[in-house]
Amino acid sequence: MSALNQHSGNSHVWKNHRVDSTSPAIMESLDSMSLCNHDENPSLSNSSLHSNLSLHGVNSLVNQNSKLSRLCDSLQSFLLIDGNEYLKVSNSEQFIQKLHCTSNDLKVKVVSIFGNTGDGKSYTLNQTFFHGYEVFRTSSEQSSCTLGVWAAFDPGLNVICLDTEGLLGITSHENARTRLLLKVLAVSDIVVYRTRSERLHRDMFTFLGTASRAYSHYFQAALQAVGQREGVLNSVNTLGPSVIIFHETRHTRPLTSTASESSEDILRDRFAQTELEIEAFSSIKYVGVQTTNPPTNYDPLKAAIKNELFNTTVRSARKPHLVYSTLKILNDKFSGKIENVSNILFPDQYFTCPVKCFSCDCRCQNSMGHVREGKPHASDARCRYQHQFENLVYTCKKCHSNGNEVVVTSRIQTQNDNSWYSLAKYAWLGYVIECPHCGEIYRSRQHWFGNKNPEDSAVRTEITHVWTLTNPSLTTQNTAQRVVDGVSYLTEAVTSVSLQPTKALTAWVADQVAPAYWRTNNEIRHCHKCKNIFLPTDTKHHCRSCGEGFCADCSSRTKCVPERNWYTPVRVCDHCYDRDANSNEELREIMASDDVTVRKMSEHVVSTFSAVGTVFNYSKAIIKDTARPSYWVPDSEVVCCCVCEILFSDTVSLHHCRDCGRGVCQKCSQNQKPVPRRGWDNPVRVCDSCLKID
Numbered sequence: 001m002s003a004l005n006q007h008s009g010n011s012h013v014w015k016n017h018r019v020d021s022t023s024p025a026i027m028e029s030l031d032s033m034s035l036c037n038h039d040e041n042p043s044l045s046n047s048s049l050h051s052n053l054s055l056h057g058v059n060s061l062v063n064q065n066s067k068l069s070r071l072c073d074s075l076q077s078f079l080l081i082d083g084n085e086y087l088k089v090s091n092s093e094q095f096i097q098k099l100h101c102t103s104n105d106l107k108v109k110v111v112s113i114f115g116n117t118g119d120g121k122s123y124t125l126n127q128t129f130f131h132g133y134e135v136f137r138t139s140s141e142q143s144s145c146t147l148g149v150w151a152a153f154d155p156g157l158n159v160i161c162l163d164t165e166g167l168l169g170i171t172s173h174e175n176a177r178t179r180l181l182l183k184v185l186a187v188s189d190i191v192v193y194r195t196r197s198e199r200l201h202r203d204m205f206t207f208l209g210t211a212s213r214a215y216s217h218y219f220q221a222a223l224q225a226v227g228q229r230e231g232v233l234n235s236v237n238t239l240g241p242s243v244i245i246f247h248e249t250r251h252t253r254p255l256t257s258t259a260s261e262s263s264e265d266i267l268r269d270r271f272a273q274t275e276l277e278i279e280a281f282s283s284i285k286y287v288g289v290q291t292t293n294p295p296t297n298y299d300p301l302k303a304a305i306k307n308e309l310f311n312t313t314v315r316s317a318r319k320p321h322l323v324y325s326t327l328k329i330l331n332d333k334f335s336g337k338i339e340n341v342s343n344i345l346f347p348d349q350y351f352t353c354p355v356k357c358f359s360c361d362c363r364c365q366n367s368m369g370h371v372r373e374g375k376p377h378a379s380d381a382r383c384r385y386q387h388q389f390e391n392l393v394y395t396c397k398k399c400h401s402n403g404n405e406v407v408v409t410s411r412i413q414t415q416n417d418n419s420w421y422s423l424a425k426y427a428w429l430g431y432v433i434e435c436p437h438c439g440e441i442y443r444s445r446q447h448w449f450g451n452k453n454p455e456d457s458a459v460r461t462e463i464t465h466v467w468t469l470t471n472p473s474l475t476t477q478n479t480a481q482r483v484v485d486g487v488s489y490l491t492e493a494v495t496s497v498s499l500q501p502t503k504a505l506t507a508w509v510a511d512q513v514a515p516a517y518w519r520t521n522n523e524i525r526h527c528h529k530c531k532n533i534f535l536p537t538d539t540k541h542h543c544r545s546c547g548e549g550f551c552a553d554c555s556s557r558t559k560c561v562p563e564r565n566w567y568t569p570v571r572v573c574d575h576c577y578d579r580d581a582n583s584n585e586e587l588r589e590i591m592a593s594d595d596v597t598v599r600k601m602s603e604h605v606v607s608t609f610s611a612v613g614t615v616f617n618y619s620k621a622i623i624k625d626t627a628r629p630s631y632w633v634p635d636s637e638v639v640c641c642c643v644c645e646i647l648f649s650d651t652v653s654l655h656h657c658r659d660c661g662r663g664v665c666q667k668c669s670q671n672q673k674p675v676p677r678r679g680w681d682n683p684v685r686v687c688d689s690c691l692k693i694d
Contacts, residue, residue, distance in 0.1 A: 075100075075135045077152040077163065080327075085180050085335050087328060088148075092321035099153040099160065099320060107317035108153075109309055110160045112184050115194035116203065117166025124194050124246065125161050127298045128305065129154040136163045149184055157309060160323060162188065167207060178210075183330045185211050186219035187323065188241045189315045190308050191281075192301070195245070198252045202274065208243065209276025215240045216280045222333055226326045239282040241315070242308045246301050247288045254288020263288065282314040353377065357465040359391050360384045364467065377467035387661055389466040390630045394459040396435040408435050408459060433458060515564075517547040524549035529573060545576035631661040631678070638663030643688050657687035664688075 078098045079088045089095045096102060111129075113121045122136035129135075135152045150163040164181055185191055195204055220240075245267065247254050255263040263286035271278050278284060285308075287300050353364035355377055364370075364377040371377075385392050399406040410431045433442040433454055442458040455461055514520065524540050526533045528548040534540055541555045542548070544566050550573050557577040558569040638654060640647045642662040648654045657664050659675045664687040671691050672683035 075130055075133065075152060077136045077150040077161075080149045080151040080162070081180060081184075081331065082148040083165065083177065083180075085176060085331060087331055089324070092324040095324040096320050099151065101153050101155070101158075101320055106158065106320065108158045108160050108320055108323065109189040109315070109317050110162060110187060110323055111190045111192065111305065111309075112162035112164060112188040113192045113194055114164055114181060114185070114207070115166060115196075119166065119194050119196045121166065121194045122163050124192070124298065124301070125152075125163055127296075128302055129157065129159065129161055136161075149180065157306070158317065159309065160320065167203065178207075179334060181207075182211055182214045182219075183327070183334060185241065186215055186223065186330060187327045190305060191241045191243045192305070193243065193245045194248075196248045198249050200245075200247060200255075200270070204245070205271055205274050205276055208278060208281075209271060209274070212240065212276075212278045212280040216277075218334070219330065220280070222330060223326065226322075226329050239314055240280040242283045242285070242311075243278075243281045244285045244287060244301070244304050244308070247286065248296060249288070249290050250292065252290075254290055255286055256288075283308075355467055357383060357467060359386045359389045359463075359466045362465065377465070379465055383463045383465045385463045387631050387633050391464050391466045392630070393462045393464050394433065394454065395462060396438060396441060397458055397460050398438050398441070399435060400460055404437070406435055406437060408433050408441070410454075514542070515547070517564075518542050519547055519549055521549070527551040527554055529554040529575065541571060543573040543576055544570040545572045548573065628656070629661070629678070632656050633662050635663070641665040641668055643668035655685060657690055658684040659686045659690035659693075662687065 080095075081087055089098065101108065113125055115121050120138075122138050125136050126132060126134055126138070130152075136150055147165050149165070152161050152163075153159070154161060162184055164184055165177060167178075167181070193204060193208065195201070255266055257263050264284055267284060267286055268278070285304055287304050289297050289300060291297070351367055353366050353368055353370060355364045356362060357364075357379065360381065360383045362379050362381040362383065365379050366375055366377065383391060394408045394410070396404075396406045396408050410433050431444050432440055435441050442454045444454075519542070521540055524534065527550050528543075529550055530553070532551060534549075534551070539552065540549045541552060543550060543555055544564060545561045555571050555573045557574065558571055559577055560567055560569055561572065561576075633656075635654060638648065641652075641664050642657070642660070643664055644667070646652055646665055648663070648665070652665055654663050655666060655669050656662070657669060658678060658680050668688050669685050671686060671688070673686055673691065674681055674683055675686065
């Protein structure tokens with residue numbers, strides 16, 4: 001009779017029983033007795049069994065229970081997978097032998113149990129499938145008694161029971177344990193999540209949501225491949241296992257179903273609130289019991305499990321060897337080394353700077369508010385180069401060999417060159433790289449053939465993080481491209497008005513370097529004094545005093561204009577020449593402007609304009625690749641328009657958006673706007689996508 005006594009918790013420890021073999025006939029006897037005791041009168045507990053039987057029935061039951069005691073001694077669990085994810089059973093034959101299910105026609109289902117450590121998972125399996133016998137070991141100690149995955153076979157229901165290591169237990173391999181549990185869940189037909197708490201905690205929702213996502217993304221395809229390999233296409237459905245949440249409370253009521261909302265609906269709403277998916281599971285059931293006084297009533301759980309076992313619409317039973325091969329394949333496939341990341345109560349992101357690198361999405365490692373303290377953003381993580389961010393920094397190779405780290409930048413001019421002379425020279429010679437200590441260390445297109453890359457001879461490269469989209473080097477990079485854009489503009493002007501290239505170039509350059517008070521050439525239609533219309537071949541002259549446009553006859557005199565910073569005789573119109581010096585006192589208060597100095601310098605290098613004009617005799621393709629900003633996507637990498645995705649061809653020309661740097665067609669880049677963050681202060685070509693961005 002002692003064999004029927006049930007322990008109500010983890011306080012009583014039973015030793016494992018071992019019998020080498022079990023007769024199939026005896027197993028059938030055990031099956032019939034167990035189903036009789038629990039199916040015909042499920043409300044009858046073992047403690048009240050004797051009070052309801054006659055004396056003759058007691059003697060008969062004693063004989064049966066003696067046989068039941070001997071048979072249950074043969075039921076035992078064995079370690080299937082240890083805590084390091086190593087399979088402890090070498091083959092399917094050994095797996096079947098340890099389960100004591102040697103029948104050739106036998107088909108089984110797999111039931112696994114999950115939950116937090118100490119919530120009574122092993123005890124629940126013993127009570128649900130093995131009538132209270134300690135097939136799975138329980139313990140009253142603080143340390144967990146189940147490590148890894150243990151297996152046992154219930155011959156009455158033809159179920160392989162898998163007992164798993166508890167969640168939230170102390171371990172140095174948290175991620176490996178979680179992956180192991182997910183593999184067990186993937187091979188199961190029914191999953192019981194055992195929780196003993198007054199209310200459902202977030203850790204349950206997190207685990208099941210993670211399991212659903214892992215099944216959909218990783219295990220589903222692997223399981224289908226196993227079924228095709230074994231020739232059993234319906235052995236594993238596209239849906240995952242059925243989930244039964246067994247919730248035991250003491251002081252609070254479990255979830256209850258109403259006419260308008262079931263317990264399962266409440267669970268689904270809570271999963272949705274935490275943004276966790278459960279679509280991979282074939283079904284989700286809730287079984288709640290309130291245990292004011294032990295023992296726990298496991299009958300509702302038994303009924304829910306039997307209903308799922310007999311339901312073959314989603315999953316059907318399969319042979320034991322297929323269960324083993326599936327688990328082995330999953331364990332071999334997902335068993336690589338995994339980095340252990342401990343759960344920290346207060347992670348660094350609570351206190352560190354929230355700014356992320358635009359290029360690699362890495363967070364700044366400094367504390368919050370470091371910018372106000374004068375500390376720049378920083379991170380030890382390696383960044384990645386992206387064209388649109390230009391996050392490649394050059395350092396002088398010679399200085400580095402001497403122990404110094406000197407950052408150098410590419411320029412279109414040396415420090416001794418003035419701006420417009422350097423633009424002319426750039427069209428032929430390209431950009432230069434100067435080191436403040438070593439001077440000029442590299443010049444592109446120094447020779448038409450055989451030029452080396454700067455990385456090969458002069459500089460070292462380093463990829464830096466992009467903490468802000470403001471980059472001071474963009475203007476320098478874009479100046480070269482503006483030369484090419486100017487060449488394109490002049491080409492179109494020459495074609496439309498049939499002017500000589502040098503003539504159009506002179507007018508264009510004059511507008512670029514003109515003082516702020518000068519009227520631009522494209523606004524001058526007639527002489528400001530005589531009102532004669534300027535013909536395309538006529539020359540427009542500017543009075544250095546008033547800045548208006550005049551013909552040669554109306555601006556033939558010269559004099560000094562000190563109030564405009566012209567201290568040597570310069571061209572003025574007749575009206576300004578005849579004006580008395582005393583009437584110009586209001587102009588004396590005008591501050592001398594640097595833009596006049598720029599104009600004077602340009603007049604000394606007019607000879608270079610003809611040199612730039614000869615660029616028209618060569619293809620623009622010679623210089624455009626070098627002139628383009630580094631954030632532009634190279635032509636070789638652009639296949640289609642970034643907006644409409646039309647393929648570029650001889651009939652569909654390729655353009656670049658000045659904002660994002662991607663390739664775009666003419667139709668999708670007909671609008672212009674300034675892009676100050678890229679160094680384009682005036683309206684330039686942008687794609688329709690960037691045009692919509694505020």
